[in-house]
Amino acid sequence: MGAAKQLAVVTGASSGIGRATAIELSRDLPVIAVARRAAALQRVSREAPGEVTPLCADLTTEAGLAAIVDTVGDDGVRYLAHAAGVYPVESVHTLDVQTWRAAMATNVDARLFLTQRLADRFVPGARVLFIGSLSAHTARKGGMAYCTSKAASFMLQQCLRLELAGQGVLFANTYPGFVDTALMHGAIEADRGVLPDAAKYAAAAAEGKLVAPAMVGRFYRWLFSGTSDEAFNRDDWKVLDPAHHAHWTGGESLYSGRA
Numbered sequence: 108m109g110a111a112k113q114l115a116v117v118t119g120a121s122s123g124i125g126r127a128t129a130i131e132l133s134r135d136l137p138v139i140a141v142a143r144r145a146a147a148l149q150r151v152s153r154e155a156p157g158e159v160t161p162l163c164a165d166l167t168t169e170a171g172l173a174a175i176v177d178t179v180g181d182d183g184v185r186y187l188a189h190a191a192g193v194y195p196v197e198s199v200h201t202l203d204v205q206t207w208r209a210a211m212a213t214n215v216d217a218r219l220f221l222t223q224r225l226a227d228r229f230v231p232g233a234r235v236l237f238i239g240s241l242s243a244h245t246a247r248k249g250g251m252a253y254c255t256s257k258a259a260s261f262m263l264q265q266c267l268r269l270e271l272a273g274q275g276v277l278f279a280n281t282y283p284g285f286v287d288t289a290l291m292h293g294a295i296e297a298d299r300g301v302l303p304d305a306a307k308y309a310a311a312a313a314e315g316k317l318v319a320p321a322m323v324g325r326f327y328r329w330l331f332s333g334t335s336d337e338a339f340n341r342d343d344w345k346v347l348d349p350a351h352h353a354h355w356t357g358g359e360s361l362y363s364g365r366a
């Protein structure tokens with residue numbers, strides 16, 4: 108496609124897993140870091156070892172998607188990481204239409220339509236990473252919007268793999284475990300009467316068993332740049348699987364250790 112250069116696009120790059128992924132990928136390629144909070148993105152850009160272009164965009168809007176496509180311009184997208192996500196906690200009695208739609212818009216629609224809008228910018232062999240969740244396959248009381256949107260995201264990734272296979276675009280779905288991020292702490296602090304699994308999350312935190320976002324970023328860098336096409340293109344990459352740890356942990360603990 109005669110692209111001037113090849114880029115990575117990372118959504119949800121202002122915090123948590125997306126932030127760590129943008130920082131790690133910048134070691135290999137220029138990164139467009141997408142989220143809504145400008146100041147946080149600027150900090151990511153300053154702290155990253157490589158080139159990170161902060162891009163304020165709401166992924167649930169047409170304007171936000173268009174801004175990403177404009178920023179990519181004539182360059183080629185080699186890596187796309189879908190990290191943006193929200194985890195609303197509501198019971199069936201309190202969940203309102205806006206909250207449900209916002210979860211679906213962020214966790215599902217944005218992944219579909221951003222991939223669609225970038226389809227003609229992907230270089231051959233481009234890699235798209237979905238940050239999935241065991242909540243796609245585990246019903247959680249109080250987590251209806253999150254679990255349903257994550258299940259939809261899982262299927263979406265499988266369908267997109269079929270849709271774009273002819274173009275040589277590869278898709279991976281990953282499970283980052285319980286990660287020490289704002290989203291996780293929001294769930295930990297939720298009313299346990301509404302979200303009983305908040306107790307499981309809190310127990311992992313108390314045991315120092317929340318995965319450090321920086322380690323997830325390293326895992327994803329290795330997935331993007333250190334795996335064969337055949338290996339990358341699968342649905343069940345788990346950060347906690349020791350089979351691949353020798354490739355990217357550097358012998359360091361996966362856990363942030365913060366209670």
Ligand SMILES: NC(=O)c1ccc[n+]([C@@H]2O[C@H](COP(=O)([O-])OP(=O)(O)OC[C@H]3O[C@@H](n4cnc5c(N)ncnc54)[C@H](OP(=O)(O)O)[C@@H]3O)[C@@H](O)[C@H]2O)c1
Pocket residue numbers: 118119120121122123124125141142143144147164165166167189190191192193213238239240241282283284285286287288289290291
């Ligand atoms: N933490 C875990 O234990 C865990 C486990 C499994 C899966 N995951 C998944 O990992 C992904 C990242 O989550 P995290 O834990 O790193 O959470 P986080 O720290 O809360 O990050 C969420 C990111 O999504 C961005 N975002 C939300 N809505 C957006 C929108 N409309 N437009 C653009 N950006 C938006 C936020 O940025 P702004 O607010 O600046 O827009 C933020 O950068 C999510 O998909 C989550 O479901 C997390």
